[in-house]
Amino acid sequence: MFDMIVKNANLPDGRQGQDILILDGRIADILPTSDQHQAKQIIDASNCLVSPPFVDPHFHMDATLSLGLPRLNRSGTLLEGIALWGELKPTLTKEAMVERALRYCDLAVSQGLLFIRSHVDVSDPRLLTVEAMLEVRELVKPYIELQLVAFPQDGYYRAPGAVELLDRSLDMGLDIVGGIPHFERTMADGAASLEALCRIAAERGLPVDIHCDETDDPMSRHVETLAAQTIRFGLQGRVAGSHLTSMHSMDNYYVSKLIPLMAEAEMHVIPNPLINITLQGRSDTYPKRRGMTRVPELMAAGINVSFGHDCAMDPWYSMGSGDMLEVGHMAIHVAQMTSIDARKQVFDALTVNSAKTLGLEGYGLARGCKADMVVLQARDQLEALRLKANRLFVIKAGKVIAETPRRLSSLHLEGRPAQVDSADYAPTGAI
Numbered sequence: 001m002f003d004m005i006v007k008n009a010n011l012p013d014g015r016q017g018q019d020i021l022i023l024d025g026r027i028a029d030i031l032p033t034s035d036q037h038q039a040k041q042i043i044d045a046s047n048c049l050v051s052p053p054f055v056d057p058h059f060h061m062d063a064t065l066s067l068g069l070p071r072l073n074r075s076g077t078l079l080e081g082i083a084l085w086g087e088l089k090p091t092l093t094k095e096a097m098v099e100r101a102l103r104y105c106d107l108a109v110s111q112g113l114l115f116i117r118s119h120v121d122v123s124d125p126r127l128l129t130v131e132a133m134l135e136v137r138e139l140v141k142p143y144i145e146l147q148l149v150a151f152p153q154d155g156y157y158r159a160p161g162a163v164e165l166l167d168r169s170l171d172m173g174l175d176i177v178g179g180i181p182h183f184e185r186t187m188a189d190g191a192a193s194l195e196a197l198c199r200i201a202a203e204r205g206l207p208v209d210i211h212c213d214e215t216d217d218p219m220s221r222h223v224e225t226l227a228a229q230t231i232r233f234g235l236q237g238r239v240a241g242s243h244l245t246s247m248h249s250m251d252n253y254y255v256s257k258l259i260p261l262m263a264e265a266e267m268h269v270i271p272n273p274l275i276n277i278t279l280q281g282r283s284d285t286y287p288k289r290r291g292m293t294r295v296p297e298l299m300a301a302g303i304n305v306s307f308g309h310d311c312a313m314d315p316w317y318s319m320g321s322g323d324m325l326e327v328g329h330m331a332i333h334v335a336q337m338t339s340i341d342a343r344k345q346v347f348d349a350l351t352v353n354s355a356k357t358l359g360l361e362g363y364g365l366a367r368g369c370k371a372d373m374v375v376l377q378a379r380d381q382l383e384a385l386r387l388k389a390n391r392l393f394v395i396k397a398g399k400v401i402a403e404t405p406r407r408l409s410s411l412h413l414e415g416r417p418a419q420v421d422s423a424d425y426a427p428t429g430a431i
Ligand SMILES: [Zn+2]
Pocket: 058, 059, 060, 119, 211, 310
């Protein structure tokens, strides 16, 4: 007798009609569907894709849901967003930040998003952001695994006291070393910050995740330094380059030399499609650059690429809904990843790739993995992305922690069907 069976499921690897057998919070087995399988609870997943949970590798939990405080971003630019956050910071309270973060986590769970890496701004000497996010990490532990990056938003060398504040925030319990080299005063300071940050990570045995080259400037080449310092300090596989938007505008010959270096450093790359398409190319007239980094080329070189949400209703981005399928939907458009294989790669970049970026243990749909999964109102990954599919059930450690009724519309049209289920519109031809 199992605790739960997720019955007759389609899996991301293409298998259909599978029963996922769950016992003691783990996947005991996955077998072709059968009436012989018995459990205390049965979840019908007929004609539904069951996926491991969504993983967001890049977010700002300390700023989320603060849109409009103390005012709106009029220009919509990254720099006004940073300035606006600077105005907001002195007025932040720990209680309000915790409350907003918990509300965002509720939304995330409803969307099947159960793993989040969040950057925490450590540039205010009170470090209230750090205290608040550490509290949130504990509070949400039963349902969301939250990784916290010590992020010197105002610059590691540019802002007075940042060097000491970053150290203090790591001592307080943040998990990952962050940085922002393109925001330092000079290219040289940016490069020096990367050496210092990689050294700290090596000494403390921590991963690194850098806001790197989030600019249209093709000469912003800190990613090269980041890769070189990764190799120098033996941090291969532990370093992530977030954004890397300058790569969009770089000279192709230079990139042909850069990508193999990044591959050698086993760098994880984290583009943020929703934010990159809105914040980059802002000073262009026409043609207007898209700004997102070179995703298909990086993937083709064997580099692990995972997509982040980055922001939701904060000084930088007024939209966002905690829906990683919305992130993937945008990625398909921005990177023109419309082939079948490319769309499957995009789905992986929201799930298995980002799990690799975060170094998650026991993640996935296989015997012995943690029984964490999402039942989607869509038959496969392509349909899930097309529809930004409804999450029928969100399961954590073998328990349903969120559910949403099947999305159906009633039609009141003479001679036409009474109901529409958008998942019924999946193409019937061979794909
Ligand atoms: Zn960010």
